[in-house]
Amino acid sequence: MNSAARLLVATFVLGAVTACSGSSVEGELLVSAAASLTDAFAGMESAFEDANPDFDVVLNLGSSSALREQILEGAPADVFASANSSNMDQVAEAGEISGEAKIFATNSLQIAVPTGNPAEVTSLEDFAREELLIGLCAEDVPCGDLGRQALAKAGVIPSIDTNEPDVRALLTKIEAGELDAGITYVTDVLSASGSVEGLEIPAEMNIVAEYPIATLAGAPNPDAAVVWVEFVLSEKGQAILTSYGFRSP
Amino acid sequence: MKADGSLGQRTRRPPVLLVVLGSIGLAMFVVPFVGLLARVPWSDLPAVLASDVVTDALRLSMVTSLMATAIAVVVGIPLAWMMARLDFRGRPLVRGLVTLPLVLPPVVGGAALLFALGRRGLVGESLEQATGLLLPFSTWGVVVANTFVAMPFLVITVEGALRNLDQRYEGAAASLGASRWTVLRRVTLPMIGPSLVAGLVLTWARAFGEFGATITFAGNLQGRTQTLPLAVFVALESDRDTAVALSLVMVVVSLAVLVGLRERWWKAL
């Protein structure tokens, strides 16, 4: 072989080796996380990357149900953090998680209204008012499911105007003043404080959402996945979550 | 013909490489549909198709897409005429603006509509105060979203056709005594007929398939704003069978329209 060909072959081999070096505690980490974890996990990502500079954490955020579908259809991910157990159970039943899922945080619901509360909403009962523009998350999205449960507990039949695909989309519309009220998580109201106001839902009607996390069976970088989950469950990780409004389980 | 009935060397076979590449191209279109067909729950299909999720979505999709096309005709054709025939300053800018919805992600379009026509929007706020009309989260909102993303197709197609039209025909019609309206009705529009139809079909198809702007501006509520694309999106996470059935409906309706298009209108596309 002449020298040019040798160089070419060497480049290929080197490239191949580098590409296959997934199985080491470094490299890229794909985390599929529920939309309500957007800010908390962003904070988690910075802290993690500071402590482990060889990592590059890539967050894939969306509604837990959408993420579940992606995983079941074979989309690559290392970790799945869901906003409810139902979605995690479905993934587990399909044999897609390795080991057990662990609850790493809890969240509760809150009524979100635009700043100034123009429609003068006070409680879940206002959700029955037809003249208001009310939004919920879609039924199969955890916050939509829990929101409906809360309304049922309060004995309210809501006059819904839109079912948003995820809690962030719902929040955006409330922030913009296009909706009068919606049910989101406490953490979401906190993350948008300044542009959104939160109204308490009394404990007897409120639902506690449990957030499970698990490493995935088909993870491209399983060692890194384990490290991430440990970090989330660690004191440091829990502190970050609490600062964003989550509660420790 | 040779003794065995073949034509031998007299008919040239098409170049093999072209056929191979073309077949790969064809496969890219065919395979996804085959995949969809494979997932159809054939035995449950009638029941699923009769469910109100599907019927509501289909009805909404048809009504809103047709309305959007109608609006596009009423305001889009005059706009196309202005762009093709009038010489005014800022014409390049107008052309850019008209083409923008084609380039922008539909969600961005939806957001823009919200900022303009939403309850706190630039125009929307005064509009609501004056008329009580609120577009977001209403079926009219869906129509507006569909029109916004689909009308450029009609405008661009008709403008192009008008530009290519030999204006001397209109002069001939005028010399024979036809008023401007008669010229438009009997000469100009018929002469751009094929392009007009092609533009209409493209417009309708785009409106029919619109998702991003609709969900951002009009929201998602069965029976009021949940068109077929939105219903598919939601159903994918909850009820796979319904999702596939909805997808099938969309494919069948779209195919019916497109295949039903006559050959000569395809040429104008």
Place this chain on the structure above:
Amino acid sequence: MEGALGPGLEADFGLRRGDSFQIDLSLSIPAGRTVALLGPNGAGKSTAVAAIAGLLPIESGRIGLAGITLDHPSADVLIPAEARRIGVVFQDYLLFPHMTVMENVAFGLRSRGVNRNEAMERAGGWLERLDLTGLERRKPPQLSGGQAQRVALARALVIDPDLLLLDEPLAALDVTTRVELRRVLGRHLADFPGPRLVITHDPTEAFLLADEIHIIENGVVTQSGSPDEIRLRPRTPYAADLAGSNLLFGRASHGQVDVGLHLLHVAEHEVEGEVLLTIRPSSISLHRTPPEGSPRNAWETTIAVMERLGERTRIRTGPPLPLTVEVTSEATGALALGVGEAVWLAIKATEIGVEPQGGYTRSV
């Protein structure tokens, strides 16, 4: 101006064409007369047509037809094209391709509010007159050049216009059809009671169809007069060029044509009877001595008029048959030609164009 059958076209106007040149035109056509506007391509003829038809506004002057002012900028009068009663036959005919022949011809009437049945009846009448029966349902792309031209003519005539305006009516036709249709056109022009304006670049067309010719070059009329005047006393090189084509009427029999003053041999043996001959000035050769070889037509004559136009020289010969000849100025020098000198003239039989005369009643 009132003609015997009614008032005609009074056009005296100017306009600028694009940013190239200025067009200034003065035409006065009474009813019953045909005027030809003859000029090379780019002379401004189509612009003039557009102005008269109302598709372009003029900048100065006035256009009037049948006593009505159509365009008069200084008086702020401008009647749009659709309100002018002018029947235009456009270059390329511009038949509406999506309409049938009948719909095309009826278009002008329908646009003016005539009801369907009456329009179709009147249109049908004109289709018959122009020999187009049976073609009512055809569409323009299915028509031959000659048929399309006649449909365009019918379409213009059916609206009973005050002026018939023809823009290069025969240009789009092939040579054989053109000859035949020139005759048809001549007939219908003569039948049309109002004024008629023919725009053309073909001198034969102008000479055969018009009573009066205006030669237009670069937007300006350089000469006007009857065909004879122009031919005999051309005032510009272009006019001379046009005039120069020798046109003769004669009677043909077995390859010989009697043009009255002389007997010419032609290559066309099939044509018999009344014919029209054309001989290009440059195909006639001059010699000091009787020419040798093949020319079937050769005779001795004298030089009556000689005019040098740069590298070419135009010569008018005398009896027995006066013809316009064109030679290079160099040749005149070499042959030491001068007015009054005797020369031999030769024309090959193949160089004489022959066509049946029928339809032209004017003397040339």
